[in-house]
Amino acid sequence: MIAMTLAEITAATSGRFEPAGTDASTETVIDGAVTTDSREVGAGGIFVAKRGEFDDGHRFAPAAVDQGAALLIVERLLELPVAQVVVEDSVDALGALATEVVRRVRAQGRLKIVGVTGSNGKTTTKNLLRTVLEQVGPTVAARKSYNNEVGAPTTMLELTEDTEFLVAEMGASGVGEIARLIRMARPDVGIVLKVGLAHAGEFGGIEKTVQAKSEMVTDLLPTDVAVLNADDPRVVPMAERTAARVVWFGLGEGADVRATDLVVHPQGTEFTITAPGGESARVRFSVLGEHHVMNALAATSAALELGVPLATIVTGLERVTLAEQWRMQVMGGRDDITVINDAYNASPDSMAAALKTLAQVKRPGSRTIAVLGEMSELGEFSGEEHDRIGLLAVRLGISQLVVVGEGARRLHITTINEGSWDGESAYVESADEAFDLVTGMARPGDTVLVKSSNSAGLRHLGDRLGEWFA
Structure with a gap:
């Protein structure tokens, strides 16, 4: 972050400055990194204690101080020997501070x-x-x-x-x-x-x-x-x-x-x-x-x-050789088996695109295996969109589907109801079952795609398969 005094940070966040037993004054200059993760705090940094759905960042403020935080932005004064700015809402304060920093640099x-x-x-x-x-x-x-x-x-x-x-x-x-x-x-x-x-x-x-x-x-x-x-x-x-x-x-x-x-x-x-x-x-x-x-x-x-x-x-x-970890990440290699781990996230559009890519990169005479989990957060569209992906997999000629988890089960049902298939779709409850199934069925030259929403957790299955076939 650009250098700012504690007075300037306090004004930007509409907060109340509390020296909290330190010798810091409002004229003290802070230029360290800002984070809401106490594990990422460095010497001279700012820790923003954010309340979350399942936890409260104020619990981790002592760890942030131990890591060298020079300032805490908090919603209540904490008994810690470090300067603090007390604000009504930490997330709003974070945004307000960012707004001021952008304004100053842009000027x-x-x-x-x-x-x-x-x-x-x-x-x-x-x-x-x-x-x-x-x-x-x-x-x-x-x-x-x-x-x-x-x-x-x-x-x-x-x-x-x-x-x-x-x-x-x-x-x-x-x-x-x-x-x-x-x-x-x-x-x-x-x-x-x-x-x-x-x-x-x-x-x-x-x-x-x-x-x-x-x-x-x-x-x-x-x-x-x-x-x-x-x-x-x-x-x-x-x-x-x-x-x-x-x-x-x-x-x-x-x-x-x-x-x-x-x-x-x-x-x-x-x-x-x-x-x-x-x-x-x-x-x-x-x-x-x-x-x-x-x-x-x-x-x-x-x-x-x-x-x-x-x-x-x-x-x-x-x-650029990789969009991001778990996004069309090419792994494997043993016995010419390729694993494509694209399980960081999934929507109907990205699922369809990944399946089309799998079909396009298929080697002559080899097979394609698609390990698919749930596409989450689709609301009322969930059923029909899982149906559509199942039909697309059939029409693209994907050699084998492995459908993982109850949330994606409808995709499996749709594929087996499509008359052109007979046993080319398997359903399992867990990533461990999927791992055992895929490692048992894969043949030299196969290409394996792993795709799901983040919440389905299949990105780690993709990592396991990539390591197995490395």
């Missing part, structure tokens, strides 16, 4: 902000942009999927006076959440990737999902840029909701930044990217899955608007 005139949202692909696009922009100047981007009311401001607080680019991943589970994040750091470039059924149960329907994702562009200024997916019929109307200049990305001829001549293989995807003005380049993209090409196009569109040359962008894209 220096160098900082450009890119906001990224969408039902799928946020983390991949953020990682691609970070790699591209780091070639040009100091860049801050979220770790992992830090995109909510806690993770996003924590990322913003990593800004320094030298930062030139902030890539802010902005997620939501309800209307108003992205708008809240944008009030902390309004983007110069706002990206909307795709609007699908991910979290539709939490949002209360697809219309609410569209409304929430639209918040990325509705408050942009005429001098800003909205980067929109020309291939998504739910994103296209957002052009009418923004005052910003619109840049379209996609596979169709109407896109400003588009990809053509796609070739998908087990090592990734090759495609030709064409920029506004007709400049083009061939990209050898190591991130597995044709659907990730759209994320590369979104990242390219934003980088071009920030003045990055196309050749530099291509170099950055080609440096």
